[in-house]
Amino acid sequence: MNTATKLSGFALGLAVVFGATYGVGRVADPVTPPAEAPHDAGGGHGDDGGAGHGGDNGAAAHLPGGLLVSDRGYTLRPVDAPAGQFAFQVTGPDGRAVTAYDVAHDKRMHLIVARRDLSGFRHVHPEMTPDGTWRVDSPLAGPGVWRAFADFTPTGGEALTLGVDVTVPGELTGRPLPAPATSTTVDGYTVTLAGAPEPGRTAELTLSVSRGGAPVTDLEPYLGAYGHLVALRQGDLAYLHVHPHGEPGDGRTRPGPEVSFSAEMPSAGAYRLYLDFKHGGVVRTAEFTVVAGSPTAPGVPAATGSPTAGTPAATSSPTADAGHGVPGHGHD
Numbered sequence: 254m255n256t257a258t259k260l261s262g263f264a265l266g267l268a269v270v271f272g273a274t275y276g277v278g279r280v281a282d283p284v285t286p287p288a289e290a291p292h293d294a295g296g297g298h299g300d301d302g303g304a305g306h307g308g309d310n311g312a313a314a315h316l317p318g319g320l321l322v323s324d325r326g327y328t329l330r331p332v333d334a335p336a337g338q339f340a341f342q343v344t345g346p347d348g349r350a351v352t353a354y355d356v357a358h359d360k361r362m363h364l365i366v367a368r369r370d371l372s373g374f375r376h377v378h379p380e381m382t383p384d385g386t387w388r389v390d391s392p393l394a395g396p397g398v399w400r401a402f403a404d405f406t407p408t409g410g411e412a413l414t415l416g417v418d419v420t421v422p423g424e425l426t427g428r429p430l431p432a433p434a435t436s437t438t439v440d441g442y443t444v445t446l447a448g449a450p451e452p453g454r455t456a457e458l459t460l461s462v463s464r465g466g467a468p469v470t471d472l473e474p475y476l477g478a479y480g481h482l483v484a485l486r487q488g489d490l491a492y493l494h495v496h497p498h499g500e501p502g503d504g505r506t507r508p509g510p511e512v513s514f515s516a517e518m519p520s521a522g523a524y525r526l527y528l529d530f531k532h533g534g535v536v537r538t539a540e541f542t543v544v545a546g547s548p549t550a551p552g553v554p555a556a557t558g559s560p561t562a563g564t565p566a567a568t569s570s571p572t573a574d575a576g577h578g579v580p581g582h583g584h585d
């Protein structure tokens with residue numbers, strides 16, 4: 254059952270299956286013109302926490318990152334790679350591979366991968382050859398449909414996150430999303446999460462790192478911060494930029510135990526958070542499931558697109574928000 258050892262055998266097949274599978278993702282049409290005037294934003298239809306449905310006439314700029322394989326003229330193109338390697342290019346508006354990138358968070362290119370069931374997260378930093386090809390030891394640890402995100406800023410352009418699906422053949426064992434939790438452990442470290450994400454609003458998320466019951470107060474800088482947080486939305490793996498508060502050496506940001514972030518979840522539902530932190534020279538990832546909006550919101554189970562029978566959400570009133578769910582009440 255050791256899938257890792259089989260991976261090198263699969264890697265050669267990656268480029269072949271790319272084109273066939275990336276359509277699995279929810280790829281929004283970036284150029285659909287608005288067919289009519291936008292609806293009044295206040296007209297929710299019993300859609301508790303409906304702040305996330307805006308943007309009818311928004312172009313790609315209004316989407317979360319990572320949903321598009323091509324945006325603003327830049328396209329993510331995997332290329333053939335030797336077994337055990339992952340390689341890709343980003344082509345620019347002129348159709349050629351981009352070779353000039355700005356440094357962001359200490360690197361010119363951040364490659365993040367996760368399976369579509371949100372397992373297997375890895376965040377790695379490829380090296381570019383002069384022809385604009387980025388290469389890295391493959392982070393795809395076993396069979397499954399993976400989403401690969403390239404997070405970069407082309408020199409002279411805006412920051413972009415492009416995404417593409419990659420299938421690693423083999424026996425697939427889907428994993429349900431772990432239940433929401435405010436504490437997790439990794440390699441003997443305990444990481445706790447404080448803060449409640451709300452759809453459409455910026456929330457403060459604070460993560461605290463301890464080991465053996467003692468707060469860790471000597472976190473090491475990683476990517477220009479004491480922690481790097483990525484959030485992926487269940488269902489479409491929208492990739493959220495999450496910005497840390499402060500940075501090492503600014504005279505006010507302490508190296509733990511707390512690392513805090515501002516995060517805005519674009520819609521209600523479940524997200525997986527991945528905190529990379531560095532201590533003792535090793536980068537580790539602590540993972541959490543969080544639910545934006547009502548804790549009873551759908552989306553926590555692994556199955557997507559199959560609402561439970563009866564869809565009681567329209568009649569229940571899970572929050573103390575007076576007025577909602579009362580028949581006859583107009584919008585406020």
Ligand SMILES: [Cu+2]
Pocket residue numbers: 358360362363364376377378476
């Ligand atoms: Cu990175």
